[in-house]
Amino acid sequence: MTSAVKISGVIITYNEEKNIGRCLDSLKGICDEILIVDSYSTDRTKEIALGHDVRFVENAWKGFLDQKNFAQGLASFDYVLQLDADEALSEELRKSIKSVKNNWSHDGYIFNRFTNYCGKWIKHSGWYPDAKLRLYDRRKGNWKGLDPHPSVFMDEETKTQHIKGDLLHYSYTSYEDHINRSAKYAKQAAIAMHALGKKPSNFKLVMSPAFRFLNSFILRGGFIDGFEGLIICRTASYYTFLKYMYLKLIYKGKSIE
Known part of the structure; x- marks a missing residue:
């Protein structure tokens, strides 16, 4: 011991x-x-x-x-x-x-x-x-x-x-706070991805948000959490979409601020 x-x-x-x-x-x-x-x-x-x-x-x-x-x-x-x-x-x-x-x-x-x-x-x-x-x-x-x-x-x-x-x-005390912070975090994630040399993908921009929602809401039982589960899973999908969208904008030389 x-x-x-x-x-x-x-x-x-x-x-x-x-x-x-x-x-x-x-x-x-x-x-x-x-x-x-x-x-x-x-x-x-x-x-x-x-x-x-x-x-x-x-x-x-x-x-x-x-x-x-x-x-x-x-x-x-x-x-x-x-x-x-x-x-x-x-x-x-x-x-x-x-x-x-x-x-x-x-x-x-x-x-x-x-x-x-x-x-x-x-x-x-x-x-x-x-x-x-x-x-x-x-x-x-x-x-x-x-x-x-x-x-x-x-x-x-x-x-x-x-x-x-x-x-x-x-975590979050309001749905609005969750959505707003998800958008903020998506920008940070896109900047970090770009710094690592990751390139945007139209396939990921379209498919990853859908997969994220299905995975969290269906496969991981988000539907059991009721209305809150729906909001959580939809916002996770939204975050994923924004992350790849911001990465694409950065890659094009556009400001995301």
């Missing part, structure tokens, strides 16, 4: 006054340090955060991928638990992480994310179980992938384990 490790809780923020308090409360008794990297919020995020025992750092925004890796690098401890401000640990997950902390045996730990959408917990639509690797040894993993949805990737020959409990995700 290994001795207990020290864990740095890491959160990136921007205008998260509605969420940050709940997130920080869920980390109490779990993390030996809580680090917040904020991209110069204009609301009460900093004030609320400093009311807790946190280390608060401000850093200009260059995208999710850069900010998450920057934050990871500033942590005091090598064992990192990285959350978004609109996430919180369930009580069962807190217990699992406490157990892991006292007997760290793998390089990273995976747990499911359970999303609250406009007041309803979504159990299908491709949103659950939404396995996330967020507790890991930063010496053996970092954030990779495309903005706005990068993920933690571990080095080869590392060991990971799935632990019990849900990461509670308080």
Whole structure:
């Protein structure tokens, strides 16, 4: 049995006054340090955060991928638990992480994310179980992938384990917010794709949105989530369409701002 490790809780923020308090409360008794990297919020995020025992750092925004890796690098401890401000640990997950902390045996730990959408917990639509690797040894993993949805990737020959409990995700509070953010994220994704040299495809522009809807609404049971499931799956299709549309506009030299 290994001795207990020290864990740095890491959160990136921007205008998260509605969420940050709940997130920080869920980390109490779990993390030996809580680090917040904020991209110069204009609301009460900093004030609320400093009311807790946190280390608060401000850093200009260059995208999710850069900010998450920057934050990871500033942590005091090598064992990192990285959350978004609109996430919180369930009580069962807190217990699992406490157990892991006292007997760290793998390089990273995976747990499911359970999303609250406009007041309803979504159990299908491709949103659950939404396995996330967020507790890991930063010496053996970092954030990779495309903005706005990068993920933690571990080095080869590392060991990971799935632990019990849900990461509670308080996502969108209105349908309008979901649609507007999807359009924003689609632009970010298109810019990232273009930077990697990906070229637009008329086939993907037409077919990918349709496939995305059928996959999430039919194959992944979005219809079981009722009206909310329909909105989620239609918006996912809309996001996919916009992503390839924006990529095509960038490729043609047109501004998408």
